[in-house]
Amino acid sequence: GQQVMQIxxxxxxxxxxxxxxxxxSSTTLSNIQWYKQRPGGHPVFxxxxxxxxxxxxxxxxTFQFGEAKKNSSxxxxxxxxxxxxxxxxxxxxxNSGGSNYKLTFGKGTLLTVNP
Amino acid sequence: xxxxxxxxxxxxxxxxNKKSLKCEQHLGHNAMYWYKQSAKKPLELMFVYSLEExxxxxxxxxxxxxxxxxSSHLFLHLHTLQPEDSALYLCASSQYVGGGEQFFxxxxxxxxx
Numbered sequence: 001g002q003q004v005m006q007i008x009x010x011x012x013x014x015x016x017x018x019x020x021x022x023x024x025s026s027t028t029l030s031n032i033q034w035y036k037q038r039p040g041g042h043p044v045f046x047x048x049x050x051x052x053x054x055x056x057x058x059x060x061x062t063f064q065f066g067e068a069k070k071n072s073s074x075x076x077x078x079x080x081x082x083x084x085x086x087x088x089x090x091x092x093x094x095n096s097g098g099s100n101y102k103l104t105f106g107k108g109t110l111l112t113v114n115p
Numbered sequence: 116x117x118x119x120x121x122x123x124x125x126x127x128x129x130x131x132n133k134k135s136l137k138c139e140q141h142l143g144h145n146a147m148y149w150y151k152q153s154a155k156k157p158l159e160l161m162f163v164y165s166l167e168e169x170x171x172x173x174x175x176x177x178x179x180x181x182x183x184x185x186s187s188h189l190f191l192h193l194h195t196l197q198p199e200d201s202a203l204y205l206c207a208s209s210q211y212v213g214g215g216e217q218f219f220x221x222x223x224x225x226x227x228x
Contacts, residue, residue, distance in 0.1 A: 043217075
């Protein structure tokens with residue numbers, strides 16, 4: 001079935017190092033969203049990308065949407081301990097009946113940062 | 116504060132109990148969702164409601180029964196659960212189904228003994 005895949009599943013870095021997580025869809029997406037879930041918390045929306053090749057920045061976070069709108073990445077420059085958490089990408093995929101779209105989440109990348 | 120509240124935050128129940136989870140959104144959204152999050156299957160979509168009408172049911176066992184009395188409230192009724200149902204149950208809402216950012220509640224941590 002159609003799905004959203006995310007790698008790596010886990011990433012451990014030293015504070016100050018960069019971090020990247022990658023997201024791939026089996027089909028073209030109209031948009032892609034990114035969420036962050038802190039340990040013990042709930043997913044919180046970070047950003048939505050809509051245009052082919054779009055790049056958006058939020059301080060040390062850089063989000064990219066691929067030209068074919070099937071892949072995306074989140075890059076964090078100079079990680080800090082506050083960046084710890086699971087980062088999920090999500091894209092709208094058709095539901096089983098094809099009559100509607102549902103936001104489908106990747107399995108997430110758990111980032112841990114060693115101070 | 117995300118505008119989506121869930122009660123209770125923690126719940127421990129036996130396999131023969133009946134309990135309900137409650138979700139309320141104060142954002143004026145038209146779509147509401149139930150997700151199950153466990154170590155094995157992160158963010159597993161269970162049910163989707165659009166304007167109080169169920170539009171998605173992802174092959175969820177009948178021991179989970181959703182109810183959406185209005186566009187602001189969503190319930191998940193639980194009965195005769197199994198230990199493998201222990202997980203974090205998250206409610207979310209969005210402007211419309213299938214698109215737009217989703218706002219998640221804090222979740223209910225459920226333990227089935």
